C-alpha cells in the first residue's frame with residue numbers, strides 16, 4: 226500500500242541519509258497522512274516524490290540551500306509542478322539539497338551541507354540538483370524533481386547513475402520555482418527508469434496561466450512510444466562534444482553506447498555544431514546577467530534574511546545580502562551586473578545573445594537532418610570533493626556538454642550507460658545525453674528507453 230511505501234522510504238532515509246546528506250528536510254508524518262488517503266487509480270497515486278529545495282510546496286520551507294532563506298521562509302503556495310504532482314496522486318516528501326540558488330555543478334555550494342555521491346562517498350553527486358539525484362540513487366526516494374538551467378538535472382543524473390530529463394523550454398511551468406536565469410530554467414524529473422520519467426513528465430507538463438513562458442502545446446502521452454524500436458532513426462553525433470577534454474574512460478562508455486544504438490538499427494550521422502564551442506562563454510554571460518536581476522528581490526525587506534539594526538535602507542540591502550549570499554552567488558551577481566552595465570552591455574550581453582541565436586539556429590538545422598543527437602553529459606565522472614573548488618573557470622568548463630540545450634531551448638535526457646573506476650575501484654556512473662528538438666521529448670524518451 227501507499228502507507229507501506231512511505232514507511233519503507235522513511236526507513237531508508239533513517240538508515241542512509243545521515244551518510245548521504247541529500248535531504249534538507251522531510252515530513253514523514255504529513256506524507257503518511259497523505260498516503261492514507263491516496264487515490265491509487267491516479268497515474269502517480271500514492272507515490273512519494275522528493276522535490277528540489279528551490280520549488281515551492283505549500284506550508285513547507287524553501288531554502289534554495291541558502292542562508293538567506295534557511296529558517297526564514299515557508300512557502301504560502303504550491304508551485305504549479307507541485308500542484309500537478311498532487312493532482313496526479315503523488316505525495317511530495319522532503320526537499321533535496323542543491324547548490325545555493327542552483328549555481329554550481331557539485332552541490333558543494335550549498336550553505337547547508339555537502340551531499341555525497343551514493344556510489345562513492347568521497348565524490349560529489351554533481352549539481353546543482355545533487356540531492357535530487359542522490360535520493361533516487363540511494364533509494365531514499367522513488368523519484369524526484371530537479372531544475373536545469375545549464376545541466377543541473379542531466380549532470381547529477383549522470384554522476385549518480387539515474388535518469389534525468391530536462392524538458393524543452395516552455396514545456397513545464399516554472400511558477401513557484403525560485404528563478405535563477407529565467408530564459409534557461411526548466412523543471413524536470415529524476416528517476417530510476419525512462420518510463421518513470423515519462424510518467425512524471427505527463428503529470429507536470431502543460432499550459433499554465435501563471436507562467437507566461439509556459440506553452441499552450443499539446444501534451445502527448447510520453448509513455449506511448451517507449452516500447453518502439455529505433456531502427457531507421459537518425460542520430461547525430463556532433464564532433465564538438467568529443468574534444469580533447471573528454472576523459473578516456475567516459476569516452477569509451479559513450480562510444481559503446483553509440484555502437485549499441487547503431488546495433489539496434491539507428492543510423493549514426495556525424496554532424497557539426499560549430500557555435501557550441503562558445504556555449505560556455507555565452508552561458509556564463511547570460512545566466513549571471515539574469516541571475517543578478519532575479520536575485521535583486523532578496524533585499525532584506527520582502528523575505529528571508531534581514532540585517533540587524535540597519536542604519537538606513539542601503540545599509541539594510543547591503544548587509545542583508547552580504548550575510549545571506551555565499552561566495553558563488555556573489556560572484557554571479559557581480560559578473561551579471563558587470564556584463565549588464567552601460568559601458569559593457571554591448572560588448573558582452575548583446576554579443577552573447579547573438580551567439581545564442583547562432584547556437585539555436587545550428588540545432589534547428591541539425592534537427593532537419595537527424596531525429597536526435599547523442600553526446601556525453603560531462604567530460605569526466607563525478608569528481609572528488611574539493612577538486613577545482615579554487616578554480617571556478619575550470620568548473621564552468623565542465624558544463625560544456627549540457628548548457629547548449631538550455632541556450633537553444635531544446636530537450637535532453639541523461640541515461641546511465643556504464644561506469645568508470647576511481648582509484649580505489651569504486652564504480653562511478655557515466656551518463657549518455659540524448660538531445661531532441663524543441664518539444665521533441667517523445668523521440669528522446671524513445672531512444673533512451675531503447676537504450677536502457
Ligand code: GLN
Nearest residue numbers: 327329330374375376377
Ligand atoms: N552548473 C551550471 C551553473 O553553475 C548549471 C546550473 C544549473 O543548471 N542550475 O550555472
